[in-house]
Amino acid sequence: MMSLLKDFPSLPDNHLKNKMIVVTEISAADSGKLVLLFGAFDKEEARLLFTNDYQVYQLPFASTTVTREEIQALPLKEVGLILIKQDTKGLYLKQLAALRNLKLHVSIPIILYVNSDIKQNADQFKKFKVVDDVITSLDDFAELEFKVKFLQRYKQLASTKVTIPKHVTQVSKKTSYIIRRSFDIVVSSLLLLILSPVLLLIAIAVKLESKGPIFYISKRAGKHYRIFKFYKFRTMVVNADKKLKDLSHLNQYGSGTENSNAPSFLKIKDDPRITRVGSFLRNTSLDELPQLINVLLGHMSLVGNRPLPLYEAATLTSDHWANRFDAPAGMTGLWQIMKRGESDMSTEERIELDITYAKNNSLIFDLWIMVKTPFAMMQKSDV
Amino acid sequence: MARNNENMKKILIVEDNISMRYLLENILKKSYIVRTADDGLTAMMSLSQGFSPDLILTDINMPSINGWELIAYLKKSALYKHIPIVVLSSAFLEETKVEVETEYIYDCIKKPFEPIDLLHRVSGVLKSSKYLSAVPVNN
Numbered sequence: 001m002m003s004l005l006k007d008f009p010s011l012p013d014n015h016l017k018n019k020m021i022v023v024t025e026i027s028a029a030d031s032g033k034l035v036l037l038f039g040a041f042d043k044e045e046a047r048l049l050f051t052n053d054y055q056v057y058q059l060p061f062a063s064t065t066v067t068r069e070e071i072q073a074l075p076l077k078e079v080g081l082i083l084i085k086q087d088t089k090g091l092y093l094k095q096l097a098a099l100r101n102l103k104l105h106v107s108i109p110i111i112l113y114v115n116s117d118i119k120q121n122a123d124q125f126k127k128f129k130v131v132d133d134v135i136t137s138l139d140d141f142a143e144l145e146f147k148v149k150f151l152q153r154y155k156q157l158a159s160t161k162v163t164i165p166k167h168v169t170q171v172s173k174k175t176s177y178i179i180r181r182s183f184d185i186v187v188s189s190l191l192l193l194i195l196s197p198v199l200l201l202i203a204i205a206v207k208l209e210s211k212g213p214i215f216y217i218s219k220r221a222g223k224h225y226r227i228f229k230f231y232k233f234r235t236m237v238v239n240a241d242k243k244l245k246d247l248s249h250l251n252q253y254g255s256g257t258e259n260s261n262a263p264s265f266l267k268i269k270d271d272p273r274i275t276r277v278g279s280f281l282r283n284t285s286l287d288e289l290p291q292l293i294n295v296l297l298g299h300m301s302l303v304g305n306r307p308l309p310l311y312e313a314a315t316l317t318s319d320h321w322a323n324r325f326d327a328p329a330g331m332t333g334l335w336q337i338m339k340r341g342e343s344d345m346s347t348e349e350r351i352e353l354d355i356t357y358a359k360n361n362s363l364i365f366d367l368w369i370m371v372k373t374p375f376a377m378m379q380k381s382d383v
Numbered sequence: 384m385a386r387n388n389e390n391m392k393k394i395l396i397v398e399d400n401i402s403m404r405y406l407l408e409n410i411l412k413k414s415y416i417v418r419t420a421d422d423g424l425t426a427m428m429s430l431s432q433g434f435s436p437d438l439i440l441t442d443i444n445m446p447s448i449n450g451w452e453l454i455a456y457l458k459k460s461a462l463y464k465h466i467p468i469v470v471l472s473s474a475f476l477e478e479t480k481v482e483v484e485t486e487y488i489y490d491c492i493k494k495p496f497e498p499i500d501l502l503h504r505v506s507g508v509l510k511s512s513k514y515l516s517a518v519p520v521n522n
Contacts, residue, residue, distance in 0.1 A: 129431065129432065129433060132431065133460050133461065133462060134460075134461040134462060135461065136461070143459060146456075146459065147456070147459060147460070150452070150455075150456045153448075154424065154427050154448060154456075157424050157447050157448070158424060158427070158428055161424065161425075161428075223402075224401065224402045224405035224406065225402060225405060225406040225409065226405070226409070227409075314495075314497055314498055315495055316495065317403070317406065317494055317495040317496050317497075317498070318473050318494040318495040319400055319403065319442075319444070319473055319494060321495070322400045322402045322403040322406070323400070323402070324402075325402035325406075326401055326402050
């Protein structure tokens with residue numbers, strides 16, 4: 001079927017005109033891979049391909065259009081590139097669209113060769129989704145080969161990516177999500193129900209002691225940096241954030257300079273902004289209970305990483321630290337059960353713990369942390 | 384910001400880290416039409432399926448096809464070389480690479496980054512690239 005034309009440059013002129021498709025082979029790196037030429041390549045262009053170490057094969061097509069049968073008859077497994085010379089009628093492109101549907105050959109790059117200035121036509125060419133790239137000259141062979149190599153690799157990867165049975169991993173992920181979410185909903189609503197008298201008493205106490213709302217609502221970043229409204233019982237007087245400036249001279253960590261942009265790690269002994277009820281709630285961690293609402297609403301999970309204030313989350317936008325945000329935010333977590341006892345844990349160590357949790361995230365691990373949490377809390381109240 | 388869908392600029396985010404991808408999408412989706420890809424391979428797939436972004440925001444260290452490979456190809460391809468590229472990476476230590484590719488990159492944002500800063504710089508590149516393409520090329 002195929003015949004090797006050993007003496008291509010001396011072909012008779014009418015040879016290329018009559019034969020619509022010339023098949024060439026790259027003899028360099030990808031030996032055995034063919035290049036299909038579609039369209040009326042003139043003798044000079046074909047000679048250019050030939051002088052760049054291409055060997056020319058010819059397929060016996062007589063008609064001016066290619067039928068599907070003729071395409072199927074091509075040795076497509078050997079083809080490494082399809083080069084189409086501009087055709088205004090889009091005849092070959094239609095054939096190539098059919099070729100696309102034969103899944104076996106999706107990894108062959110298809111490059112359109114045009115003479116016109118393609119800047120204006122780029123959008124038009126993109127409509128032919130069959131075409132991977134457009135070239136305007138055959139002179140720069142290094143560039144053509146670079147493109148072909150990249151496209152071959154890309155299309156090879158793309159074709160294998162499609163064949164991976166995606167639903168298998170998706171199903172297991174989805175079921176584990178459903179189990180956890182149901183667990184969160186059931187436990188958080190049960191706890192809210194059981195604790196409702198306690199919550200009500202706390203709410204009344206907060207309301208009675210100082211003016212202001214029952215809840216302190218702040219914005220926090222949870223799973224995948226998603227921002228949500230984070231609920232706590234209010235433990236400070238209203239406008240505590242504004243009063244912070246007036247108290248800066250009491251800050252145990254402070255440098256004292258007012259204009260310093262140093263990280264805002266603030267700790268004040270016997271903070272006067274904290275109310276008496278607030279102090280009790282903080283010591284018993286009861287101020288954290290309204291987070292059950294966040295859990296019920298799906299912002300958080302019972303177990304997870306600590307939801308971070310936005311300024312802190314913004315400092316953790318690097319590849320490594322981003323991993324901590326792969327896990328949901330939680331009321332309790334690895335950090336809460338590990339840190340008790342050793343009071344000084346650096347921010348880095350804490351985030352490493354978060355990443356450890358995110359990587360070992362499983363239902364069993366969560367249950368283990370939940371069991372450990374009450375003990376950790378008892379240890380805390382001793383201190 | 385234009386809320387009108389037709390006037391909104393389109394951005395392709397290429398980032399392999401899931402959380403980072405969500406973050407970038409959330410920062411940009413209020414002002415732009417955003418499509419995401421989890422590596423250079425899916426970015427190519429998105430482009431070849433007809434998505435034509437006004438800007439590509441890409442990470443460098445990624446599996447399959449990495450950021451440098453993607454940039455090197457896009458800037459040679461007649462169909463895509465006009466699209467401005469912003470690199471978002473902590474991998475700028477490979478300085479030799481940066482020298483080679485600088486001419487193709489409109490901006491480099493280093494991780495960790497401040498979300499509002501990223502938004503400003505992306506909109507800056509979009510404004511300047513619009514201006515550049517409106518200027519007639521000499522000769």
